[in-house]
Amino acid sequence: MDILLSGLLLSGTYALIAMGLNLQYGVARIMNLANGEMLVLGGLAAFWMYTAAALSPLLTALIAAPLAFSGNWLLYRYLLLPLVRRAKTQGQLEVDSILATFGMSFALVGIMVSIHGEYFTYSYLAEPFKILGQTVALNRLVAFIVAIGIGGGLYYWLTHTYQGTAVRAVSVSTEAAGLVGINVERVSAFAFALGGAVTAVGGTLISTFITLEASVGVIFTMKALIIIIMGGVGDIRGAIVAAVILGLVETTVASVIDPGLTLVAAYVIFLAILLFRPQGLFGRRA
Amino acid sequence: MKPAELRNLGIGAVLVALAAIFPLVNDGYWLSIATTAMMYIALSTSWSLFSGPTHLIALSTAAFFGIGGYLVGTGMSDYDTSFWSMAILAPLVATAVALLIGLATLRLSGVYFVIFTLGLAEMIRNLVSWVQNNFLGSRGLYVLTDFTEAHIYWMLLGVSVVVFLFGWWINRSRLGFALKIIGNDEEVARHVGINTAWSKVILFMSTGFFAALIGAIVAPRYSYIEPNVVFSPQLSFLVVIMALLGGTHRLWGPLVGVIPFTLAWEAISVSFPNSTTLFLGLSFLIIVYVLPDGFTGLLEKFTRRAAK
Secondary structure, three states: OHHHHHHHHHHHHHHHHHHHHHHHHHHOOOOOOOHHHHHHHHHHHHHHHHHHHOOOHHHHHHHHHHHHHHHHHHHHHHHHHHHHHHOOOHHHHHHHHHHHHHHHHHHHHHHHHHHOOOOOOOOOOOOEEEEOOEEEEHHHHHHHHHHHHHHHHHHHHHHHOHHHHHHHHHHHOHHHHHHOOOOHHHHHHHHHHHHHHHHHHHHHHHOOOOOOOHHHHHHHHHHHHHHHHHHOOOOHHHHHHHHHHHHHHHHHHHHHOOHHHHHHHHHHHHHHHHHHOOOOOOOOOO | OOHHHHHHHHHHHHHHHHHHHHHHHOOOHHHHHHHHHHHHHHHHHHHHHHHHHHOOOOOOHHHHHHHHHHHHHHHHHHOOOOHHHHHHHHHHHHHHHHHHHHHHHOOOOHHHHHHHHHOHHHHHHHHHHHHHHHHHOOOOEEOOOOOOHHHHHHHHHHHHHHHHHHHHHHHHOHHHHHHHHHHHOHHHHHHOOOOHHHHHHHHHHHHHHHHHHHHHHHHHHHOEEOHHHHOOOHHHHHHHHHHHHHOOOOOOHHHHHHHHHHHHHHHHHHHOHHHHHHHHHHHHHHHHHOOOOHHHHHHHHHHHHHHO
């Protein structure tokens, strides 16, 4: 029961992060391997503001979101769009964007190490809270609620608004979206920027209960990718279910066997998905 | 053999002979740099045999290299086996692991393969550390041999020669031809009856074999083996950068990338030890935006322009 609850709470933040990457990969079609670094940047901002100005990470998230949005928009516009235009095939774009975002990822880690080379340790709302007869850390609960709130809002926006529909149209087919008068490049840039902002907010939330450090980003990139592949690329419902599965399995492995084996557990899930349902949990075979 | 091939073979033989006498000229600092460079030459040439034609960025080098180093370490420390038997066993284990990974991922879209290899070294490191802490008990793995730096250098040179000959043979074989078609258009390849998945898996197994063999040979250099050292993910990225910097569409391309990069990396590690990660990132960006076909691509562009 204890495991179930903390696993569930963890998966809220995972779902939010996966949503961010889904916008970048599913819509803008950029396999962004620097996604985890964006998350760590969010965590670094939260740590910084909390230790320097005693600002609550939730307020930092409000500041970090527009900053991450503009930063990611610029990245897309000036570094990634040239690759999109240059690529002759989807495969070429994939290779180029993988290499370019590796570059960004290492450059960001390098910069963050020079800013703060140690663990981002701070303590925010680290007090017990009773819920359903169980005790959980308050920061985990708050992060979960905020993540669910943002994720829910995003889902509503995608499914119930005009702009959200345009974003989904681009994710289905760039060519068809262009034919019905959607400015594909602008929507892609917007989706990429929004994805980066969501990830950075996820980072500020996660930093309240997991101690981050500059080079840990790639682990989160891996986890977000596994969630997306498990859920099916572009499928938000699938990603949420996948995030819950990953959160529960990781928490179970960490508390029953060994905390050092969470990545191994994630890989076992990944392998099972690749072998049995490569199209994603709810996907249909192409 | 065509005259051009004979000429290339002659140039190759002279270069190998020159490389072989290097330890007699200098056996200190420069030999240690040369040994590192030789290790990367073998690793990145074997990497580009698979990743060059298929365009699949394999980030598994560190995992296989680590399997090689770790098996030598645990075999010699915990089970009293000889270095040689472990150096033979390790590449076989890595080949089997590569086979399993290849079967699981290479039948699907290329992205899955890249993602799977991205965290592979870290995952195996976690697993190995856990097994070691809980079941084997002993923490220290010592690799004590009589090898000098020159011995390791010569062994690596031997492996490099084998990798080059293997690459030359692959390029002439049906398998190499099939891979080129797969790299250009997988759909076409499938339609002309090429078993695309198997072709990729077989070549991926060869990179696993060589990386583990090199890891095993280099293990005596560390003397003390720790999972954190031999499974360092950075190695995978260094190999990718060096191969792409040189260019992967020529067999000798990676060689052209390894030598300048090893020197630059050495210089930066000594003078700015905290900026290596940043440098790694900038190298990737330079490759994508400035040198998409590497040094060899640049060279060929110039010679073509000169010919016009």
